[in-house]
Amino acid sequence: MTLMTSWVESANSASTDFPLNNLPYGVFSTNTLEARCGVAIGDMILDMAAVEEAGLVTLADEPVFDVPYWNDVMEMGTEAWDALRARLIELLTADAPEQAQVAQHLVPMSDARLEMPFAVSEYTDFYAGRHHATNVGTMFRGAENALPPNWLHIPIGYNGRASSVFVSGTDIRRPWGQLKGPNDEKPRFAPCARFDIELEMGAVVGTPSEGPITVAEADANIFGYVLLNDWSARDIQAWEYQPLGPFQAKATATTISPWIVTRAALEPFRCDTPDREFELLDHLKDVGPMLYNIDLEVTLAPEGKDASTIATTNYNEMYYSAAQQLAHHTTSGCAMQSGDLLGSGTISGPEKENFGSLLELSWGGKEPFTLDTGEERSFVEDGDTLTLKGGAQGDGYRIGFGTCTSKVLPALDDPYKR
Amino acid sequence: MTLMTSWVESANSASTDFPLNNLPYGVFSTNTLEARCGVAIGDMILDMAAVEEAGLVTLADEPVFDVPYWNDVMEMGTEAWDALRARLIELLTADAPEQAQVAQHLVPMSDARLEMPFAVSEYTDFYAGRHHATNVGTMFRGAENALPPNWLHIPIGYNGRASSVFVSGTDIRRPWGQLKGPNDEKPRFAPCARFDIELEMGAVVGTPSEGPITVAEADANIFGYVLLNDWSARDIQAWEYQPLGPFQAKATATTISPWIVTRAALEPFRCDTPDREFELLDHLKDVGPMLYNIDLEVTLAPEGKDASTIATTNYNEMYYSAAQQLAHHTTSGCAMQSGDLLGSGTISGPEKENFGSLLELSWGGKEPFTLDTGEERSFVEDGDTLTLKGGAQGDGYRIGFGTCTSKVLPALDDPYKR
Numbered sequence: 001m002t003l004m005t006s007w008v009e010s011a012n013s014a015s016t017d018f019p020l021n022n023l024p025y026g027v028f029s030t031n032t033l034e035a036r037c038g039v040a041i042g043d044m045i046l047d048m049a050a051v052e053e054a055g056l057v058t059l060a061d062e063p064v065f066d067v068p069y070w071n072d073v074m075e076m077g078t079e080a081w082d083a084l085r086a087r088l089i090e091l092l093t094a095d096a097p098e099q100a101q102v103a104q105h106l107v108p109m110s111d112a113r114l115e116m117p118f119a120v121s122e123y124t125d126f127y128a129g130r131h132h133a134t135n136v137g138t139m140f141r142g143a144e145n146a147l148p149p150n151w152l153h154i155p156i157g158y159n160g161r162a163s164s165v166f167v168s169g170t171d172i173r174r175p176w177g178q179l180k181g182p183n184d185e186k187p188r189f190a191p192c193a194r195f196d197i198e199l200e201m202g203a204v205v206g207t208p209s210e211g212p213i214t215v216a217e218a219d220a221n222i223f224g225y226v227l228l229n230d231w232s233a234r235d236i237q238a239w240e241y242q243p244l245g246p247f248q249a250k251a252t253a254t255t256i257s258p259w260i261v262t263r264a265a266l267e268p269f270r271c272d273t274p275d276r277e278f279e280l281l282d283h284l285k286d287v288g289p290m291l292y293n294i295d296l297e298v299t300l301a302p303e304g305k306d307a308s309t310i311a312t313t314n315y316n317e318m319y320y321s322a323a324q325q326l327a328h329h330t331t332s333g334c335a336m337q338s339g340d341l342l343g344s345g346t347i348s349g350p351e352k353e354n355f356g357s358l359l360e361l362s363w364g365g366k367e368p369f370t371l372d373t374g375e376e377r378s379f380v381e382d383g384d385t386l387t388l389k390g391g392a393q394g395d396g397y398r399i400g401f402g403t404c405t406s407k408v409l410p411a412l413d414d415p416y417k418r
Numbered sequence: 419m420t421l422m423t424s425w426v427e428s429a430n431s432a433s434t435d436f437p438l439n440n441l442p443y444g445v446f447s448t449n450t451l452e453a454r455c456g457v458a459i460g461d462m463i464l465d466m467a468a469v470e471e472a473g474l475v476t477l478a479d480e481p482v483f484d485v486p487y488w489n490d491v492m493e494m495g496t497e498a499w500d501a502l503r504a505r506l507i508e509l510l511t512a513d514a515p516e517q518a519q520v521a522q523h524l525v526p527m528s529d530a531r532l533e534m535p536f537a538v539s540e541y542t543d544f545y546a547g548r549h550h551a552t553n554v555g556t557m558f559r560g561a562e563n564a565l566p567p568n569w570l571h572i573p574i575g576y577n578g579r580a581s582s583v584f585v586s587g588t589d590i591r592r593p594w595g596q597l598k599g600p601n602d603e604k605p606r607f608a609p610c611a612r613f614d615i616e617l618e619m620g621a622v623v624g625t626p627s628e629g630p631i632t633v634a635e636a637d638a639n640i641f642g643y644v645l646l647n648d649w650s651a652r653d654i655q656a657w658e659y660q661p662l663g664p665f666q667a668k669a670t671a672t673t674i675s676p677w678i679v680t681r682a683a684l685e686p687f688r689c690d691t692p693d694r695e696f697e698l699l700d701h702l703k704d705v706g707p708m709l710y711n712i713d714l715e716v717t718l719a720p721e722g723k724d725a726s727t728i729a730t731t732n733y734n735e736m737y738y739s740a741a742q743q744l745a746h747h748t749t750s751g752c753a754m755q756s757g758d759l760l761g762s763g764t765i766s767g768p769e770k771e772n773f774g775s776l777l778e779l780s781w782g783g784k785e786p787f788t789l790d791t792g793e794e795r796s797f798v799e800d801g802d803t804l805t806l807k808g809g810a811q812g813d814g815y816r817i818g819f820g821t822c823t824s825k826v827l828p829a830l831d832d833p834y835k836r
Binding site for chain 1: 539540545566567568571572574575576577578579580581582591593594595596598604605606607629630631632651654657658659660661662663664665666667669670671696699700701746747749750751752753754755758833834836
C-alpha cells in the first residue's frame with residue numbers, strides 16, 4: 001500500500017497524520033457550527049453533516065451525521081462502514097468529479113474544537129502488556145511472582161468508569177483520595193502524591209453483541225482505535241485495590257485522542273501477537289494477525305517548558321489483541337454495546353526507555369529520571385502536560401492518531417468547597 | 419406514621435406492598451399499551467403517561483412519563499420528586515375529588531408486564547456488609563485475616579457492567595467461563611459449577627454530580643432503592659479475580675426488582691449504621707441515620723417444587739450506607755449520572771440463617787443445606803427459581819419492594835453456536 005493522493009493538497013504530505021489512506025472519524029465544532037461528525041483529511045475536516053445534507057453521502061434514510069457522536073454509524077456494522085469509507089475515498093480522491101461541491105464543506109482544523117468522538121457506553125481497562133505486568137509485579141511481589149498465575153491464560157481486565165472518559169485537551173485536576181502509606185499509622189484524606197499516566201490504545205466497539213462471540217467476530221465488531229491515557233493515582237490504588245481491584249484510583253480521568261482511526265485504515269499494519277509459553281484455550285486463540293504495528297510515544301512538558309520524550313514503544317508489544325480481549329469480555333454472556341471502550345493495558349516495551357508509565361520509568365519512585373530540560377520526575381507534577389502520539393508508518397504515508405494531551409492542574413484546597 | 423388511606427381499596431390492606439404511603443415508580447406495558455412510566459398502588463398501576471396527558475399531573479413543559487424509563491424525572495432532583503409525590507398523594511388519597519378521572523387510568527397489575535424501571539448508566543457493586551466480608555474472608559484467608567486492612571476505613575467497591583442488569587422475571591442462563599480448580603493442572607473453558615446469588619439492595623442515583631460530594635449531598639441525590647441479586651460465578655471468580663477484581667464472574671447478570679421505592683417512602687424507617695471500631699475520616703462520617711430498617715428474605719424453589727426460605731436478614735446489617743458509598747465514589751472527582759446503580763454488597767446477618775449467598779450458606783460448598791422439600795443445595799442448580807423479597811414494616815402498613823425473581827436455565831451445549 002502506498003500513499004493515496006487527494007485533491008486536498010495537505011493530505012498528500014508524507015508527514016501528515018491524515019492522508020486519504022486514513023480518514024479517521026471525529027466530532028468537531030467551530031464558532032459558527034454546532035458539534036457534529038467530521039472526517040480528518042490533511043489539515044482540514046470534512047463536515048459530514050453538511051455533505052450529508054447536500055446529498056453527497058447517504059448512509060441511512062434519516063440523517064446520521066448531524067449529531068455530536070458516531071454511535072449511530074458505529075451501530076450499523078461493517079457493511080455500512082465499508083460503504084462509507086468507499087464513498088469518502090471516491091469524493092476525496094485526486095480528480096474526483098465532486099471536488100468543487102465537497103470543497104465547500106471543508107473546515108480548517110485550526111478553526112475547529114475537537115470534541116468526544118463518541119458516547120462511551122461502558123469502559124473496560126485491561127492489563128495485557130507483558131512488560132508492564134512484569135514490571136509492576138516485580139515491584140509489588142518480587143521477580144519470582146511477577147505475573148499472576150492466570151495472566152498467561154486470560155487477558156486480565158476490570159471495569160472502569162465511562163463517566164470519567166474525556167477527550168484530548170481536557171485539563172485533569174489532581175485528585176484527593178484516601179491514602180495510607182507503609183509508615184502511616186492511620187489512613188488520611190489527602191491529595192494524590194503519586195499521580196501517573198498509562199500509555200494505552202483504546203478499541204472502540206461498533207457492532208453490539210449478545211452472548212459469547214469468537215475472536216474473529218470480535219475483530220469484526222471493532223469500529224476503530226484511539227490513543228488512551230489511563231490516569232492513575234498510585235497511592236490511592238495501593239490502599240484500595242485489594243481485594244476487588246482499582247476503583248477511585250482510576251476514576252479521576254481517562255483521556256482519549258479525538259480521532260477514531262478505523263480498522264480499515266489500519267489493515268496494512270496487522271501483525272501477530274508474540275509467541276506464547278502456554279497455548280491459549282481454543283476460544284481465545286488468534287485467527288490471523290490481530291495486533292497492529294503502531295509506533296507510540298509519550299512526551300512530558302513541565303509548565304512553560306519544552307516537551308521531552310519520556311517513552312517510545314509499539315502497540316505490537318501487547319500479549320493479547322483487542323479482539324481477544326473483546327472475545328474474553330463476552331464469555332460470561334456479557335452483552336457489549338456500541339460505544340464500549342476497551343483499554344489495552346499499559347504498553348511498555350522491553351527496555352527502560354520503552355516503559356509506558358512513570359511508575360515504571362522511576363521504578364516506583366525510587367529512581368527519578370531527568371527530562372531534557374533538566375527537571376527530575378518520579379510522578380506527574382502540577383502544570384505538567386502529558387502527550388501521547390501514535391502512528392503506523394506506511395510506504396510514504398502515515399496513519400496517524402493525532403495527539404492525546406492533557407495538562408495536570410493542582411489539587412483543590414478543599415474538594416468539598418463548590 | 420400510620421396507614422394513609424386511598425380510594426383504591428386494595429391499597430388499604432395491611433399486607434399489600436403498595437399502600438398510599440409507598441408509591442414506588444416502575445415501567446409497565448400491556449397488550450394494548452406500550453412501555454411507559456407507572457406507579458404501583460395496591461394491586462393496580464397508575465398509568466403516568468395517561469394522567470399526564472389528561473393534565474392531572476404536570477412536572478415539566480414537555481411530557482416526561484410517556485417513555486420506558488424514569489431517568490428524565492430522576493434528573494430533575496429533589497424538589498420535582500417532592501412535588502410529584504405530593505400530587506400523587508393528593509390524587510389517590512381517600513375522597514380525592516379527582517377520583518373518577520384518575521380511576522380511568524388505573525391498570526390491573528395482573529394485566530401488566532413489568533419492565534426495567536430506568537436506564538442503568540453505570541453499575542457499581544460494593545462489599546460493605548461486615549458479616550459477608552468476614553465470612554468470605556474467613557473461607558479464603560482464614561479468620562485472622564478475614565477483613566482486608568482497608569475494609570473498616572472505606573466502603574470497598576468495584577465497577578460492574580450496566581449492560582447485564584435485568585429486571586425481575588428475566589431468566590438467567592448459567593454461564594461458561596475459564597476455570598481452574600485447585601487440583602487442575604491447566605485451566606479449561608466450561609460451564610460454571612458454582613453459580614451463586616448475592617442478596618443486596620440497590621441505590622438508584624437521581625441527581626447527577628460532578629466532583630466530590632458530601633455524605634449529606636449523596637443522600638439527597640439518591641432517588642430510591644430496589645432489591646438487587648448480583649449473580650456470581652464463584653469458580654470463574656476464584657481464577658480471575660487476582661489482581662484486578664471480579665470481571666466475567668459478575669457479568670452474566672444482575673437482577674433488580676421492578677419498583678423503585680423512593681427515599682421519601684422509606685423516611686420513617688431510617689436507622690443508624692453500626693458502632694465502629696475505627697472512626698471514619700470526616701468526609702465519610704454519618705450525618706444522621708442513613709440506613710433503613712428493611713426486612714429481607716431469599717427463597718429458592720427447585721423446578722416444579724415449592725419455594726423454601728433459605729435466608730432472612732435486614733438492610734440495617736450494612737456497615738456503610740448507600741450515601742456513604744456514593745460519597746466515597748465521588749472522592750476522586752468521578753462524575754455520577756442519573757441512572758447510576760450502586761449495589762450495597764451482600765447483606766448477611768450474624769447467624770447462618772441470615773447469610774445472603776449460597777457460598778456462605780453452604781460454607782464454600784462444604785456444608786450443603788437442605789430445603790423444606792428435601793433437596794440439598796451447595797450452589798444454585800438448573801431450574802431453580804431464586805426470589806428476593808423485602809419490605810419495611812410500619813404501623814399497620816408495609817413499604818414493600820415487590821419481588822426480585824429469576825429462574826436459572828441450564829448452560830448452553832456450545833456457547834459459540836448461534
